[in-house]
């Protein structure tokens with residue numbers, strides 16, 4: 792499990808403070824959504840809480856119920872607004888070392904707009 796302390800200068804914290812530009816998708820009281828700079832699907836949105844949480848476990852264990860509900864409701868709103876509900880989409884959240892998490896501010900990737908293929912390549916033996 793990730794034990795890194797939250798770094799207030801991570802790239803998503805800087806986006807929230809307006810220090811780095813981002814292509815906004817929509818936002819809410821406790822959450823913000825923007826397009827991934829390196830999109831892996833026709834629709835690739837990142838959803839983040841405004842609060843300082845390093846990953847899913849940190850968010851789920853420390854955020855208030857209001858923040859958690861706000862976050863997942865925004866994910867669902869985006870799915871509707873981006874026309875992802877009829878055809879389907881994928882949610883991914885990388886958590887810690889084995890996942891390859893790069894930015895240690897909790898985020899969910901929303902991927903869709905075309906068939907996405909298998910979730911993972913077969914594991915190497």
Ligand code: AMP
Pocket residue numbers: 802811813826827828829830837884885891892893894895
């Ligand atoms: P993860 O590996 O789950 O931590 O994913 C981090 C994601 O953040 C990657 O998909 C990057 O392309 C994306 N990313 C990094 N910097 C930016 C940025 N300035 N604006 C938008 N997306 C970014």
